[in-house]
Amino acid sequence: MAASTYSFTAELWEWEAQAAWHFVSLPEGVADEIEERYGHSAAGFGSIKVKVSVGTSHWSTSIFPDGKRGTYVLPMKKAVRVAEGLTVGDPVEIELRVI
Template identity: 85%
Template sequence: MANREYSFTAELWEWEAQASWFFVSLPEAVADEIEERFGHTAAGFGSIKVKVTVGSSRWSTSIFPDSKRGTYVLPMKKAVRTAEGLTVGDPVEVELEIV
């Protein structure tokens, strides 16, 4: 399976420890497959480079492992949240490509 692209819907949440940092958590099955297939390519802090599409917004970033949640988390920058009209608790439809 050479697929490097994943689609999922996940809830937008704000990191309690660091106000104004917003994320979506990858579904466990997606995170497990990414870890298995691409974990060996991880950079600092276990990050994996990705390209993301949410609505009409596209950008490059990294996903990061979150041991508390047991999955990877995807940061959602303010420009994207504003452009797509997203607030905490909203379902976010994500298309993610491992770079």
């Protein structure tokens, strides 16, 4: 199956826990399409491998299903947040490619 690329803007948020994890939630339509096309091949915890671009930052990671939010969430590592000047509540322009 060919890789699929998605472009969207989503708000940066912080997970309410001891560790300061930051995420963006995928828009419902994007999440639904990814689930339909790739959900059957998900790895541990339902993760799906992706390559991500935000501004001039590019990295590989995984998206994870979040039952509470009803979508996939994308972790935003600190190095990217710092490099791109992102803080909680900021809109983030994302290009995501399922690999």
